[in-house]
Amino acid sequence: MDPENMQLITRMLEQDSELREKIKDQVTEFDKKTRTMSGLLNKIHSTPSAELPPLLDSVRPILESCGETTAAIAALVPPNQFWRWKEMWSNSLRSAVFAATLMEYLQKGTLMTLGQVSDVLGIKPEWSDRFVLTVEDYLHGLITLVNELSRLAVNSVTLGNFEEPLRISVFVKDLFAGFAMLNLKNDTLRRRYDSLKYDIKKIEEVVYDVSLRKLAPSVRDKKDAS
Amino acid sequence: MDPENMQLITRMLEQDSELREKIKDQVTEFDKKTRTMSGLLNKIHSTPSAELPPLLDSVRPILESCGETTAAIAALVPPNQFWRWKEMWSNSLRSAVFAATLMEYLQKGTLMTLGQVSDVLGIKPEWSDRFVLTVEDYLHGLITLVNELSRLAVNSVTLGNFEEPLRISVFVKDLFAGFAMLNLKNDTLRRRYDSLKYDIKKIEEVVYDVSLRKLAPSVRDKKDAS
Amino acid sequence: MDPENMQLITRMLEQDSELREKIKDQVTEFDKKTRTMSGLLNKIHSTPSAELPPLLDSVRPILESCGETTAAIAALVPPNQFWRWKEMWSNSLRSAVFAATLMEYLQKGTLMTLGQVSDVLGIKPEWSDRFVLTVEDYLHGLITLVNELSRLAVNSVTLGNFEEPLRISVFVKDLFAGFAMLNLKNDTLRRRYDSLKYDIKKIEEVVYDVSLRKLAPSVRDKKDAS
Amino acid sequence: MDPENMQLITRMLEQDSELREKIKDQVTEFDKKTRTMSGLLNKIHSTPSAELPPLLDSVRPILESCGETTAAIAALVPPNQFWRWKEMWSNSLRSAVFAATLMEYLQKGTLMTLGQVSDVLGIKPEWSDRFVLTVEDYLHGLITLVNELSRLAVNSVTLGNFEEPLRISVFVKDLFAGFAMLNLKNDTLRRRYDSLKYDIKKIEEVVYDVSLRKLAPSVRDKKDAS
Amino acid sequence: MDPENMQLITRMLEQDSELREKIKDQVTEFDKKTRTMSGLLNKIHSTPSAELPPLLDSVRPILESCGETTAAIAALVPPNQFWRWKEMWSNSLRSAVFAATLMEYLQKGTLMTLGQVSDVLGIKPEWSDRFVLTVEDYLHGLITLVNELSRLAVNSVTLGNFEEPLRISVFVKDLFAGFAMLNLKNDTLRRRYDSLKYDIKKIEEVVYDVSLRKLAPSVRDKKDAS
Amino acid sequence: MDPENMQLITRMLEQDSELREKIKDQVTEFDKKTRTMSGLLNKIHSTPSAELPPLLDSVRPILESCGETTAAIAALVPPNQFWRWKEMWSNSLRSAVFAATLMEYLQKGTLMTLGQVSDVLGIKPEWSDRFVLTVEDYLHGLITLVNELSRLAVNSVTLGNFEEPLRISVFVKDLFAGFAMLNLKNDTLRRRYDSLKYDIKKIEEVVYDVSLRKLAPSVRDKKDAS
Amino acid sequence: MSVTETKSLSSRDAIVSMFETFRLELDEHNDRRERLIKSSRDVTNLSKKNDHAKTLKAASLAKERLQDIQKLFAGFKGELVRDNFWRYQRNVSPGLQEYIEALSFTHYLETGKLITYTEVQQSLCDNEAIPFFPLSLEDYLLGLSDLTGELMRYAISAISQRGGRSKASEVCSFVRNCKADFESMTPYFRELRKKQNVTSQSLEKIEDAAYALAVRSSEYDLPPEILDDLVQRAIIN
Amino acid sequence: MSVTETKSLSSRDAIVSMFETFRLELDEHNDRRERLIKSSRDVTNLSKKNDHAKTLKAASLAKERLQDIQKLFAGFKGELVRDNFWRYQRNVSPGLQEYIEALSFTHYLETGKLITYTEVQQSLCDNEAIPFFPLSLEDYLLGLSDLTGELMRYAISAISQRGGRSKASEVCSFVRNCKADFESMTPYFRELRKKQNVTSQSLEKIEDAAYALAVRSSEYDLPPEILDDLVQRAIIN
């Protein structure tokens, strides 16, 4: 075989396997960051609303530092090969989306758009052929958000905050209505979306419990009275 | 959900499925061409060498017309999404590589390089983020070439051409030596490469038969003599 | 469920399942016939050409008796339900096509058309919505024919008939040229068609062996003579 | 194969397989003990707190007798082959860890350390190359403990003990904070760790039910009091 | 092949296949009966306790008619071939065991023994080499019973019967304690046994919900009263 | 659970598991024997015909000793439970059938009947409810025989014995004709039977190679001579 | 194809010309199949959108969409002449079953009943009551089997709305009856046997939902409708 | 970990500090495992390259590469102290078996014999004959089992070379004996049972190759070596 042809081929095969290693290292970094954020954000279930701001303040620098990792990955991915490698960091990216949107909800009660999340994670428009936040990854992050909020509805009552479940209920129903309009083909996404109704059911039960507790006479009250 | 955010998401999901349809149509075209070429090239097994040139002449225009198809696909693929869609046309492209390299061998007895094949198929360097001939696809085409040449070694003898098997033997051994230097990780490619030794064995058997037929006394000769 | 609806469904289910049983019985009959024919035709591999006519004579009555079975099935199938039930007898029918076309080849060296096979199997034009020989079934039968002929090429040499492989080679290549014209989708037919290449290769190798040893007038000689 | 080599191999194979049989017998013994303990400890779900001490007293002798089994295994394992054989008793050992730590929790509300569990099971420091309680096995035992405590939270309410769920909640969350610090790889331990979230959710829901109905001093009240 | 040898083989294969057909017919009958019973018993989930007796009365004749089917099968099975054919009716038999034991529980709250179930299904001791109720089939039937009772616990609360879950809980725990003593080697049985834990957990949660809300005399109250 | 019922179940399950262990030990013995025979018979592929008798003599005592194992198993199996346990030794038994029939072919060129194989393996008619050679097992053994003979056809040519392939061809075709008459329903058996076609094709190709080169008296010559 | 040749073929040209006719026939068949698969996918998409019509109001809106689908099926008529329906059944079934699922869902919301075989067939007829193609029992039953999954989603979502309790328990007994009715037909259809397991799971989920509501409202001494009102009031405040 | 605490842990801080030590230990373990997996992959790559040394000349060249691999294994020594070999066996095995395959191939080419267990263990020792780690029987046998596949490739490729016939038939009987020897060990190793099937297939392929040569040369009335010479001469001309 023509030696030049030969060399070209050999070099291309080797480059791919080196690149894979390098990306893997960055993903490990990314993963550490999202894991730390999840660990800290897990405390919201036992933190009274008043003490939330300092907790969120402790997470923010880590969230912001994700930009370094996304930049490092974007620098590694050869032009035009985003779709070839993206599976490698999808899970980490979804966790980061979850962290970002949860923090936004806790602070302002609003939903971050795809563009806003991209910004927060330092993803640059000019990387469009190397590193992008896809719709799928964004939606996966939102589903994780709803999972967490249904847990928060339960625990905020335990912490004596009876208003939070109502706020969560409104926010989640709105989000769910958005999902319902999409024609999801992707299987994993569709399955996870389908499970959202259980989160909503749980939130509604809390709302039911909380509302009636204030307004309706219980059977026990009667028994006690008799 | 924010309606703009919503719209963006819906549009992106729909575009993908439309694009898939369009690429599919082009691949169907591409497929027709490679199938016609295979059909014509199949005749080499019953065509005496002297009559090969007109046969190859009849294939050449089709081969050249592949450039229109690759251009059509390249025009469809969005920038940077080559790796996302390439599976769709890989098979057709490999058949085209096979046709191109077989024709070159038949005419000149030489091996076309990856770059030359790209050129013949009209693949432009500036499409690098939308349509490329990858090393894997090129190698797959070459393996198909060897498969065909082992068949040709047998049939050329039937047609009375006792020199061809020798030429094929030299060409294929050289090619095989090239393959042996690659560290193939890709499974399908490795498996197909592994099977090449049977083609070589077949070719060597023909060389053996042809050489001895001329030079050694057969048992039968003796029997006939006795 | 509405009782009337329930009754309707139950009645339909019962009718279908009775019909299925009846057709099954006929297919079992059909199967017996094709199995007997295959058993007898298997002997061609050890029968010298001279002794073929009596062998074929012993098969012919069975082939002709297939008409009774096709008539029985056609009588069972409700109008306009051919495609609903045909899977049940497809395999048997393909075996019958194989037997018919093999016998024709052995006698005359020619290919029976779809229409001729239909006639031999007693299939009436007026059954067109109940029992038809479809193109697919006919083609399946022809592929089985090629499989068998590649085996026959080998065995006829063993029996000392060195001309047969050449005749088979010409016949099979003509047939293959026909197949190559079809746009087969990725199904059983395509898979079986792909396997024809191995049969052709085998036949080519037999022809090669025979011509190398000049045991029969070579392809070239023939061409020159004609 | 060289007969000496053959002999050597055969002898090694036989030794290994004898040893395996002997260890297996001890593991069967070990298994019986842990199964009996599980059976007895299963009664905690229907035993009022006041009656727990005699139940635990009945389990203690069996737990202590585990030391005989661990000693028997340690005596069988050849020096420096701990990791070769440990898979055989891992499951039994994990069940024993579960039993030991559950008893400690029920008695004192505290977490036994790895060292303490080793001691209770009679594992000697000098066996370090033959029988050790590894971190993995200890952690597996703790996960089983959490699975059981989430069930206990539910059943203690049924038994009218409304304080237990709160105690369990605090204990399990402390333990979870420990787990969250580990970098678990994608293996069984990680999968089981992930499932802990469901146990925590269940416990949180029980605490919610109890505090909503003010059946026990609430989390807030406790915090305020402390 | 030796014709006598041949004949022997053919006859044996044919007898088997005829017998298989005959048994299959009986099993279809058996299946219809168990299916009808399941259909009727399915109504217990929406039937208030007071109306259960007439429902059970409607099932009883079908249960009793199973004796005819078991007799028919026993008459077909050749001596000593019970174990050869039993797989064919195992599923139906297990459904019958389920129906029998469920009816007994609903009427008397007790567990039918293997012997009693055999009797009800008309299985005669003298059929021991042709038709027997094996331990495995009996246990499979009991596991299905527990699966059904966990659903009944849920649905009886929906129907306003708050006492049933407690009765079920006691019955199932007793049964489970029995299972826990067995050393199950059979894989399917073991797997299904493991799944019983989910049923028990579910029943415990129902009892929890009822006692938390003081909807039925609590476990403690009952104990105190006794 | 009723203690008597409980005890009955426990005893039955334990008996079964003990028996299983005992049979397993015997099967291990049986396996060793068939494995040794296979090992020795493997040498036929490199042994010139003249040296076959001493090789067969070395296998015969092992074959005869199989009777001890079949007797030991027959003694263990409870009356009427042949079909319950037979799966355990089926593989060994089929290997023994293979060894017996291969030896017979090599010595006499004939096919042993089912009865003869039973005799050689010491299977007594009075064990009919505990240990029998079933038709299926016999046929499986024969299929293995054909697989081996197709290899022998190849290797005997390599050893310079050009007549053996012809003898094998006649024997195998006769056997195949027998199989073709059976209506095989059993799936594994049917699949293995289908694979016989490849063996036959392979044998035919060996015979072809030999006759093409006139290395042995051809089929025709033989016919002519007779 | 029905012209009976008198002589079998002895030249490549003759063979090739016979295969020419085969090519035409096979290409036509493949094109038709592609068209039907595409239409079936369109039907699926339209039907799936209907799934989200979870309230009575939305359901009547959906009626129009069902008519759009029926128009698509009317288009099949030309493709599925004579017994071609059975030829392309496996290509048409996916969309057809989704349609039956959507249709039967709307029908249930309106009438509280299971749509009958005849009613489904009637929905697939032209103005002169001539069917576009025969309705197979399998498609009918498998479509209905999917309905139970949709009803599960409906029941669980309904819980968070007024009147959810009674809705959940109605759906619960409806699905329970469906499951029992289908049971007797499972021996005939392999696919139905698989789906019956899904139905059982859906039923259990509905039962759990109905249970959760029952157990919660039993705590209060007021009829469920009034409880619903109270919750509604609390949310609005 | 061996310090025995006297009191079980009652606060989050105490628990977290115990888990701190676990984290260190687990991280160390994971890092070591990663390193070993990487080294094992390096060994595999080097060994696979050796596979292509199909001639005697190339084989002696390959000796150097085998030494490179042995150096890699020497590096394992620090990682696999005490019984850590058994802990990381499944991570080390892939490379180790590839090495044994390559080593035994070279050994066969040089000596015509199957390398013994002791010889393999000796190749994995330092200068003072102290093993880097114990050699498991499983790795030894599975490595040898892969050798048969390599020999199949070797034999089939050899056919196109001078002396191919005798080489093919030597390899044929060597592999036939290997298969028979391994047979008695299959009950002990599940993986070996699977590989034994591959060995059978390789053997059949070698037999077919030897057959093809035998049948071809039988046609001529000259000894095989002279036939080889004649072929060689024809090719050169």
Ligand SMILES: [Mn+2]
């Ligand atoms: Mn749906």
Ligand SMILES: [Mn+2]
């Ligand atoms: Mn290798």
